[in-house]
Amino acid sequence: MSTARGFLGEGDVLFDVWDDDTQTWWNSWKPMGESSKFAIGAQSELKEKESRGRGTRGQLIASVALLKSPEIEVVLDEVNADNIKLAFMGTLASLTQGSGSIADQVITAKLGHWIPLGKRNFATAAFTVKSSDGVTTYALGTDYEVNYRLGMVRPLATGTIADAASLKVSGTYNAVSGSTVKGATKAQLRCRLLLDGRNLVDGSDAECEVFEAILAPEGEFDFKAEDFGSITLKGKLVTPVGKTSPFEVRFPELT
Template identity: 30%
Template structure:
C-alpha cells in the first residue's frame, strides 16, 4: 500500500464529507476475559459520531476583585461513540434491543385434542402450541366446527380466529387437531443482555477528505431512540456508547486509534 499523504492545513482536501462502512464484533466474557466473536457488517449507516469530552477543575484567585482564573486542570476525559443505522439485521436488532440472537427448531408432527380455549369470544384469535399448521379440525365436545363459518385459520403463525355469527358459544370448550410442519426460525430475545460490549471497526470511503480507518477496542453501547416497525418513513436504530480503556492489550493507545490510509 502506498504511503498516505500527510494531512496538514490549510488544504481544502482536508474538509470532510464522510462515508464508509462500520463493522461490529460482539465481545463475550470467557473466563473473566472479554473475547471477540467475529466482525459483522452493520450495513448502511447514516451517522458515525465520535465525541470527546473533558471534565475540568478551575481555581480562581481571591486576592483581588477580578478573581482571575488561577489554575486549571483536566480531571477526567470520556470518548463516546454514536452510530445510526438503517438495516434491521438480526445482529443489529440484538444490539439495538440489548438482546441476544438464537433459533427455534421444531420437528413436524400431529396434534390431537389440544385445548384451545375454555371461553371463546367472537372475533378473538387463539394460538396453538405450534406454527405452520395444516389439516385443522376444531371441536366443541359435541360437534365439529366448520372452517370459514365458525372459525378461520392463520396457518403461518398458528392461530385460530372465532368468527362472529358462527355456532361457537362463550361457554364452549374448544379442542383442536392439526398437523404442523418442521421449521427453524431465527430469534432476537430483547432485554436479555446485561450490556452490549463491542469492538468497532470503521473503514472510511469519503466523498471528500482524507480517508481514515478506525478501531475502537471496547465500546459499551446502550440503545437510544425508537425502533420503528410501523412508520411512514424508513426505520433506523441508534446506538450510543462509551469507549472503555483496554490498557492491557493496547497500552499506548488504550481507547482507539485512527489510521490515515489515503
C-alpha cells in the same frame, strides 16, 4: 499523503464483541450492515481557579483542561436479528419447529378471541374444528376463523359455537426456522469497532479503530414508525490494557 482540503466520508462498520459466556472476544470482525453515523467526540473538562483577593475576586488565576473518556455514537440502518439484539440489549437464539400434526387437541372457545394451538405454520388441508363429542364439524368462515401462519383459531360470535364450549382441533403443521431475540438480558454491549472508510473528495482511505467501547441503545425502537427504522448506540470509549489510547484514526497509503 492525501492533500484533500475537505472530508465527505463513507464506510462500513464492523464489530468485534465480548462474549460474556466464554469470557473472550470473537477476535474477528462482523459487518453490521448499512450504517448512517459513526461519530466520536473527544471530551475534556475545564478546571478553573478564581481569585478571591481584595480587588481581584473573580479573576482567573489558574486553568487546566483534563481529558475525559471520549463518547461514540453509531447508527445502524439495517434492521435484522443481530442488530435488533443490540437495540433491545438481548440474546439471540434459534427459532425452530419440526413438522407434525395435532389430533383432537382440546381448546376452550372464547368468542371473538384468538386461541393459540401451540404450533404455527399449519396447512389448510384437513384442518378441522369439531365439538367435544366429535359429532359436529364446524364450518370455516361461518363458525370460526384460522390464522394458519400463527397457529390460532377464533370462534365467531355469529356462528353456532357456544362461548366456553370445549372444542377438538386437528391439523398438520409444517417446519419453521428463524431467530428469536430475548430482550433485556444484558446490561451493556462491550465491543471493539472498526470503520473501514473512504474520503469521497479524493478517494483516499480513512480508518477508525476503537479498541474498546461500552455501548447501550439510545431511545426506543418503533416497530410502526412513519419512516425506516434505525438503531442508535451510544457509549464511552475505554483504553484497554496494552494500548495508550482508546481509539486511533488511520490514513493508509497502499503501494
